[in-house]
Amino acid sequence: MVKAVNDQWNANLYDQSHSFVSRYGKDLVQLLAPREKEKILDLGCGTGDLAYKIWTLGANVTGVDKSINMVEQARSKYEDITFDVKDATELEYKEEFDAVFSNATLHWVKPPEKALYCIYRSLKHDGRFVAEFGGKGNVQTITNEIISEIQAEGMEFKEIQFPWFYPSIGEYTTLMEIAGFRVTYAEHYNRPTKLDGEQGLKNWIKMFGGQLFSGIDEQQKQDIISRVENNLREVLFTEGNWHADYKRIRVVGKKEANINL
Numbered sequence: 001m002v003k004a005v006n007d008q009w010n011a012n013l014y015d016q017s018h019s020f021v022s023r024y025g026k027d028l029v030q031l032l033a034p035r036e037k038e039k040i041l042d043l044g045c046g047t048g049d050l051a052y053k054i055w056t057l058g059a060n061v062t063g064v065d066k067s068i069n070m071v072e073q074a075r076s077k078y079e080d081i082t083f084d085v086k087d088a089t090e091l092e093y094k095e096e097f098d099a100v101f102s103n104a105t106l107h108w109v110k111p112p113e114k115a116l117y118c119i120y121r122s123l124k125h126d127g128r129f130v131a132e133f134g135g136k137g138n139v140q141t142i143t144n145e146i147i148s149e150i151q152a153e154g155m156e157f158k159e160i161q162f163p164w165f166y167p168s169i170g171e172y173t174t175l176m177e178i179a180g181f182r183v184t185y186a187e188h189y190n191r192p193t194k195l196d197g198e199q200g201l202k203n204w205i206k207m208f209g210g211q212l213f214s215g216i217d218e219q220q221k222q223d224i225i226s227r228v229e230n231n232l233r234e235v236l237f238t239e240g241n242w243h244a245d246y247k248r249i250r251v252v253g254k255k256e257a258n259i260n261l
């Protein structure tokens with residue numbers, strides 16, 4: 001069971017302003033190609049929109065997320081689907097699912113080896129793991145600028161303040177193989193992502209980037225964000241919207257032998 005503390009996620013704000021996350025994820029559902037009655041785990045289900053999409057295709061889906069706020073919102077939106085609070089590194093399932101699906105989550109999960117071990121163990125023999133998340137260089141234009149503005153204030157930026165894991169295909173598929181998977185597909189691609197309106201970058205930083213500013217007071221944080229906006233306007237702001245430099249990795253792995261159980 002996951003502790004109910006420090007839930008950074010505002011599920012309503014997520015649904016109102018960041019619904020692009022599940023919109024883009026619909027492509028990944030096609031890659032998953034769920035079949036009727038298959039048991040599927042949606043790992044990092046957020047407020048449940050993709051679990052629902054998978055459920056409408058006839059699969060028996062369970063959604064899990066570390067955030068209680070997200071899980072409560074998912075339960076209130078989709079009463080026919082089971083949603084549970086679980087940490088990707090502490091899953092206790094054993095050979096239960098035909099597929100584990102994960103969209104826009106695994107860049108938050110450390111250590112990745114532990115999550116991959118749990119994912120592999122959750123799958124039935126011949127099960128598949130289909131995932132997409134931030135890859136090497138993801139949103140680097142934005143994070144580099146924030147870090148350099150924090151340092152320009154004379155403050156140290158510690159590695160622990162960086163919340164994400166953005167691997168290359170080489171790094172991640174190697175970890176998948178070590179966990180036991182046969183990797184059948186891997187892609188690393190640019191997906192510039194529109195952040196709506198003048199406030200788009202600021203809203204994104206506030207929604208997702210809080211940890212970058214740990215130990216920094218609110219006024220200093222606002223000042224840094226304003227300078228980041230000024231510095232990046234020329235590169236990331238066009239036609240009334242901000243465009244974040246998302247870079248995704250997308251992978252498929254098969255569980256073909258029970259060597260790691």
Ligand code: BEZ
Pocket residue numbers: 104107133134138139164208246
């Ligand atoms: C992503 O989906 O790549 C992402 C989302 C929020 C913060 C950082 C990365």
